[in-house]
Every structure is written in structure tokens, then in C-alpha cells.
Amino acid sequence: xxxxxxxxxxxxxxxxxxxxxxxxxxxxxxxxxxxxxxxxxxxxxxxxxxxxxxxxxxxxxxxxxxxxxxxxxxxxxxxxxxxxxxxxxxxxxxxxxxxxxxxxxxxxxxxxxxxxxxxxxxxxxxxxxxxxxxxxxxxxxxxxxxxxxxxxxxxxxxxxxxxxxxxxxxxxxxxxxxxxxxxxxxxxxxxxxxxxxxxxxxxxxxxxxxxxxxxxxxxxxxxxxxxxxxxxxxxxxxxxxxxxxxxxxxxxxxxxxxxxxxxxxxxxxxxxxxxxxxxxxxxxxxxxxxxxx
Numbered sequence: 610x611x612x613x614x615x616x617x618x619x620x621x622x623x624x625x626x627x628x629x630x631x632x633x634x635x636x637x638x639x640x641x642x643x644x645x646x647x648x649x650x651x652x653x654x655x656x657x658x659x660x661x662x663x664x665x666x667x668x669x670x671x672x673x674x675x676x677x678x679x680x681x682x683x684x685x686x687x688x689x690x691x692x693x694x695x696x697x698x699x700x701x702x703x704x705x706x707x708x709x710x711x712x713x714x715x716x717x718x719x720x721x722x723x724x725x726x727x728x729x730x731x732x733x734x735x736x737x738x739x740x741x742x743x744x745x746x747x748x749x750x751x752x753x754x755x756x757x758x759x760x761x762x763x764x765x766x767x768x769x770x771x772x773x774x775x776x777x778x779x780x781x782x783x784x785x786x787x788x789x790x791x792x793x794x795x796x797x798x799x800x801x802x803x804x805x806x807x808x809x810x811x812x813x814x815x816x817x818x819x820x821x822x823x824x825x826x827x828x829x830x831x832x833x834x835x836x837x838x839x840x841x842x843x844x845x846x847x848x849x850x851x852x853x854x855x856x857x858x859x860x861x862x863x864x865x866x867x868x869x870x871x872x873x874x875x876x877x878x879x880x881x882x883x884x885x886x887x888x889x890x891x892x893x894x895x896x897x898x899x900x901x902x
Contacts (some may be wrong), residue, residue, distance in 0.1 A: 613638040613759055614659060615792035619668030621654055621815075628654045630815040631668070638673075639789040643806040643823075645799060647895040651717055651815040652795045653691070656761045659732075660689035670761055676708045685714055688757035690748045690765060694745075702732045705747060713755035720784055721754035722762030727776045739855070749777050753784055762794045773803060775854075781805065794799025799888040808888065813893050818894040830893060831867040834860035835880025845874055861892040 615634040621629040627899050631650045635706040636642045644652050657663040658670055661677035661684050670676065675683050696705060702725065710716040726730075728746035731739075736747065746768050752760050758884035766774055782805065787790065803809075809826050819829065828852055833840050837859035862885050872882045886891065 611638050612636060613640075613673055614793070615669075615671040615674075616655075616892070617669045619658070619665045619670055621651075621658065622647060622666045623664070623728045626881055627815050629665070632812070632815070632817045634810055634817050635821045636791060636793060636810075637774045638791055640807040641785065641805050641837050642808040642810060643792065643799075643802060644793050644795040644810050645810070645891045646812040648804075648816075650812045650895065652889050653763055654815075656691075656763050656793065656795065660684070660687050661758070668843065669880065683858075685712070686714065686758045687761065688752055688755040688759070689761040689763070690752040691763045694744065694748050694751075695704045698735075698737060700736045701734070702730055702736065702747065702823070704795060705736070709751055709754070713751075713757060715756035715758075715788075716752050717756055718811060719783055719785075720756070721750050723895060724780060725752040727780070729774060730863070739896070742770065742773065743768075745769050753780060756784070756790065760790055760792045762796075764795055766798055774798070775893060778802075778805060799891055800886075803887045811891055813895045819890070823887075824825035826887055826890055828866050830862050830864050830890050832860060832862050832885050832889060833867075833871075833880060833882050835875065835878070839875075839880045843871065843878070843880060845899075851889070851896045855899065862889050864893075 612635045616632060619629060619632050644655065646652055647785050658665055659672055659677060664678045672683060674685065677683050706721055709800060730743060730746050741766060745765055749765050752762055773826055806823045809819060809823050810817065822864065833843050837854055837857055840859040840861060845864055847860050850864055851862040853860045867882050875882045
């Protein structure tokens, strides 16, 4: 399978701050990739570099086999929608929809019209007066209607209600099936979004901790919960990603795969073992337990 994205030993430094530190990751063509992690983990920096809006301090980045920085032909194949998208004063929706095709060779007016209607985006109100949710809706229109071979969505959900988010998911999956592309989606709404992902990337403090197919994430960690003393006995000596204690009860996320013997032993002692959810996995890698020195 050909990769749409290949990043090798990439670092990005801003003064004394290491935004990205020696990261390596990839995303196959025709996949939807979840880019997950805490605020400040480096997600937006990764997307900015992929979109050619920034360049690495060291290492290499390739999009469809080319360096995106100052690559006009390649950049026309990339759509990067940020959570703080800005528009000129006085712009209304029809202004945005009129100029968008100039920057998106694969633009679909039909998709744009369906999204505008589904999101109920007002046309007469100046965009600068839009609510947070309306701004996010416009960003989603630009991203999906562009049908760009690489579509980068940085927190597209801000301000969208549950109905609007479900509509976005349905439109993304439907149009993705009809017109395959590579999508990288950064979001904190993991439980709602994980069914979309073919691939998962988890980053924290500028490093990549997980880069795998979505079905593999369930093998990366498990949880043990029950009486605190029992849990402590069961997980002693193992790598803990996260730990929560309430009263006499404790729940821990443990790196690796639980063997059948551990599950049986936990059951006899009044505790429970289960695979970690994707949200627990992201929280675990973003906790102090795994933070780099």
C-alpha cells in the first residue's frame, strides 16, 4: 500500500521549545487517520508542516512522495482547515463559496450546497458575526467540498452540536466512499469519532507514542479496576499509563496485553480486567506516567 504521508526523524524547534522531537509516522493513501493527543501535544504543528505552512528544523516530510514546502502543484492537492480559520472583514458565505473553487481543483458545488443546507449556515450574516459552531460548519464545508487528495482537519467540531457532528460524520463517510482520499482528523471527541478511523496516531509532548491500524489499538493496553489493594497486587511491576483512585477503589490503565491468567486471578479477587478504550489509551499516553523526562 502506498503512503500518502511519510515523516521520518522530524523535529521542529521554536527557540528553546521542542514542538516535535524526532517523530516518525505514516498514513496510507485512502485512509482516515485520527491524530490524537492533549492540547500542545504537537498535532497542529504536524498538520502545518504537512500543509507546507511550516517546515521542519530537521528530518524529512513527504506528501505523495514530495516535499510540500513551497510546492505549488502539491499544495493544490492539500486542504488544511484549522480551528481558528480567518476570513476578510465583510465576507459572507457566498463570498467564500465563490472563491473556494479557485484553490480546490476537485471542488464539488453539490457537496458544498448539501453541507450548507444540512448545517443551516446563514448567507446574509457577515462571517465575522458567526457563532463558534457556524464558523466550524463553514470550515467543514471547505474541507469536504474540496475533495482534496489530502484533507487535514484540525479540531473541526468546535461549537457543533451533537446533530451537526453526526451530520458531518455521515457526509464524510459517504463522500469518502464515493471519492476516496486521505483524511487526517485531530479531535478531542474520541468516543464519537473513533469509528471513522482506519489508522490512529497518538502524540504527546512532541513525540509519537502510537502509529498503528485502528483495530490494533485494543492490544496496546488494558484496564484493571477494583479494590485498591487488589489492583496494586495485580499490576505490580507492570507499566502503568494512568491511575485513578476514588475512596477504596482504583482503576489503572496498563501498557501491553493482559493474559488469561491475569483475568482469572482478578475475577477471583473481586477485580475486573478489560481492554482499554481508545480514549483511555490517549489519556494514558498523555498522563504524567508516560511523560518524557
